[in-house]
Amino acid sequence: METIHIYHTNDVHSHLDSWPRTRSYLQERRAFHEQHDEACLIVDIGDFIDRSNIFTEATLGKSSITLLNEANYDAVTIGNNEGITLAKEALNQLYTEAKFNVIVNNLKEPDGKIPTWAEPYHVYTLASGTKLGVVAATAPFPDYYNNLGWKIEDPFTRLHESIAQARKEADIIICLSHLGLHSDERLAEQERDVTLIFGSHTHHVLEHGKYINQTLLTGGGKYGRYIGHSIIHYDGMVQQVETELIDTTTLPPERGEHREVAAQQRYGEELLDVEVFETTRFYNKEWYHYSKLSHFFAEALLDFSGADCAFFNAGIFLTDMKKGPVTALDIHRMLPHPINACIFELNEAQLRDILAIIERAEEWPRRELRGLGFRGTVVGKMLTYHFKQQDGHILVNDKILAPGETVKVATLDMFTFGWFFPALKALPKTYLLPQFLRDILTIYGHKHFV
Structure with missing residues (x-):
């Protein structure tokens, strides 16, 4: 039986007080799973940035990409804080240094092409040979996106297309959804091929997830309070899926974490001064x-x-x-x-x-x-x-x-x-x-x- 571990964050909104211990925890868990020949992915479900944070504002979010790189994230999708609080040029520059995949299928250029920094889905081939397909969509705010020079499309239509495409290549499909709990429930009703929907946007907390049909929904609140940990047991078919939330306030403090957060604040202040x-x-x-x-x-x-x-x-x-x-x-x-x-x-x-x-x-x-x-x-x-x-x-x-x-x-x-x-x-x-x-x-x- 193959065990696939997926760690997930959502709606951090640049609340970085617990970030040093979050990063350390994710790095430690990846190393542990690799030592035990278990697959491990780390994903973020959007709204990692928030320009009310001085560190984020001063770098137009690029400091957040550095943090995600340091924690070895595999994939992210965008939330409205990435999508509509940055000018188009700034969003086009946001992920230039990213060492992870940016997945979102309903944000397009006016001509209908997907941005160069994004992809509609991605298929990860695990060490076992199992192929894990990841699809993602973000909440549509057409009045904002159109004004900024983007074309935002219906997420359910685009997800249906991406799921069908990924299904041809992948054994398991998961979805990074910055759509909100109600939309996740609707998606689970409509798309029976999705094993896990990682939720965000509405800041809901699902301590052990919520099943709709055969799809497990997750939700990790907001502001970096929780890290989600979902496990897929697979032997040619998905046999079991489970999820839990790790409260970051219970993690051991990272040495020098207060100095690190204070240094981020000072750096932002210096740039804005x-x-x-x-x-x-x-x-x-x-x-x-x-x-x-x-x-x-x-x-x-x-x-x-x-x-x-x-x-x-x-x-x-x-x-x-x-x-x-x-x-x-x-x-x-x-x-x-x-x-x-x-x-x-x-x-x-x-x-x-x-x-x-x-x-x-x-x-x-x-x-x-x-x-x-x-x-x-x-x-x-x-x-x-x-x-x-x-x-x-x-x-x-x-x-x-x-x-x-x-x-x-x-x-x-x-x-x-x-x-x-x-x-x-x-x-x-x-x-x-x-x-x-x-x-x-x-x-x-x-x-x-x-």
Whole structure:
């Protein structure tokens, strides 16, 4: 009976405090299995990078590829943090030094060709001669990918094709899925030839996996808390599949791990410690009020977007903006979020609805928020600029907006997913990519002060 070991990580999001012990563990396990003539693969299921991390931001993710190389990964797929938080040129450069296969089958060039750094599937020939086929897909965000110059395709259609192709060459098929648990369940129902689906994106934790038909689903949470370990027992047919999660907090500390993580932080800080402009005054932040900083950012957002008015939350600002020289590091600490701006064309009734929702949502300012790209603490006060309700009318730049008349409204992409303003999810919108909020502020600061 052949035993195949597959170790997997997912949704690390550049949380690297436990990385030294994770790397050491993976290296030790590979050496152990090789000594015992057992096959071993190490894979990552996407969102390894997160540009809210200074080390990652300073290198546009390339530092993460070095880490994966050091841990001897065999294959990765991309998550949305690789796919839509990097400009196309940066993503095309991300894996130039990779010593592993990058597998994703639903991301294409506009002409339909797969990127030069990726492949739709890969077949690994193990020492025993058994062939292990690996397919992979990433979550489709067409508004983002299309804007960035990519073509993102339906993952289920492309996976069906890749599975059929890999099946001609491989004895066993596994899938690296950055699609989320619900999609993994659907995939398991549709594709009976897949032995294992390694899950991610929704940060779900499946301690011992979840069976759907003959397919075992895995999920290892987020932030490097767990390493997944799956085992396939094979003797010409798959006889048994099992999976477990290793809690990295229980692994023995790696000697010098704190120094290593601190050195990464210092390296990133040094690269970002470059002056971008010099202010003539101090700009304070406030989470529960308007502030000098929110006014300045509103000017930046309106200037960059060309919109008539804007709204955003005060909780995006994590620091004040000091008087004097301001560096890229200062701006990153202030606005670490991988959040983009976007524009809507809204009419009088739609603006009225937004104002009504804000007025009713008394609990929003102190609500703690995780996800949607937000890397702060609380939502903070919802701030509106250049539009208001007065005497029963909606005023934009102090002019009454007539029924049916539309204006351009700038906001943050975190408000387009339906959680805060449900109606915005279905409305046409234009994402302003690839710039993050910090880039928008930097561009305006350079224009304003230099």
